[in-house]
Amino acid sequence: MKNIVHAFAGSPLDRAGVKRPDAAWIAEQAHSDAARFLPFVDLSAVIHAQDDAADRLLWLSGADLTGNNIATLEDALFLGLNEQNAARFAVSLDSAKDWTDLGRAMDLRTLAVNGTIDASELAIAGQAKSMLEWHKQHGFCARCGTADNVADGGYKRVCPKCERMHFPRVDPVAIMLVTRGDKCLLGRSPHFVPGMYSTLAGFMEPGESIEETVRREVMEESGISCGHVAYHSSQPWPFASSIMIGCIARATSDEINIDPAEIEDARWFDRDEIQSMRERKHPEELTIPFRFAIARHLIRAFLDGWEG
Ligand SMILES: [Zn+2]
CATH class of the missing domain: 3.90.79 (Nucleoside Triphosphate Pyrophosphohydrolase)
Structure with a gap:
């Protein structure tokens, strides 16, 4: 690759x-x-x-x-x-x-x-x-509440009272394309543009490996269980400050059972259907995300034959 x-x-x-x-x-x-x-x-x-x-x-x-x-x-x-x-x-x-x-x-x-x-x-x-966003929201020491000072040109803040150092945070998010043979799983959240389906994703939690986050999020959102998880690539995502960790996961079950609090739909798509979405020729006018999103590249990897 x-x-x-x-x-x-x-x-x-x-x-x-x-x-x-x-x-x-x-x-x-x-x-x-x-x-x-x-x-x-x-x-x-x-x-x-x-x-x-x-x-x-x-x-x-x-x-x-x-x-x-x-x-x-x-x-x-x-x-x-x-x-x-x-x-x-x-x-x-x-x-x-x-x-x-x-x-x-x-x-x-x-x-x-x-x-x-x-x-x-x-x-x-x-x-x-x-x-800029991190500094805007972190003017006070998280340990003792004292107004803290910018150091290292902005790469950290230091509390003048307790000397605690605070670093700009980066929140890890696992984003995963789930495959099942010649099909892949895409879902849509209610805030997506009409017709767009994308990969599932979710924030990592303390004490989880990336693989565990992938399996938990896919299970929570779609009811699908996953086995092998492969790393694909990553993307800094400045909304507010995430790192999107792109993975491809192999499903070990078929039956979708969505959590409506998280997504409004999830479906299995075969490669021909994905290709038509990519070319904006899908009969239901379904689409995949824009080129700037890592999700599109994970979907592209599946089109190219990668099953995780
Ligand atoms: Zn302090």
């Missing part, structure tokens, strides 16, 4: 894990003329205003931020160094200030669906959004 780089993965930035604990180095990077800042408003990226071409991220200079009085360099989160060793940061603009001359706000799901943005820019935007 060739090495798959999913949407939101493949950032070209060097996260500089050795250098970033040095606060003076971070400050020097932020004040460098070569530094650029990726602006967000309410967790949507502010991108270039032109709407007649591909979506492009808007990289502001420190002078753009301070000159317009829309953010301070000290509040920027360090993302990494580009290939020219220039620092890249994420910054939340003050939504009360007028930033609308700079560009237009676009949420990351729309950016991904549009599919015109450069893949490496989408990966950087995903990292930025996940980090």
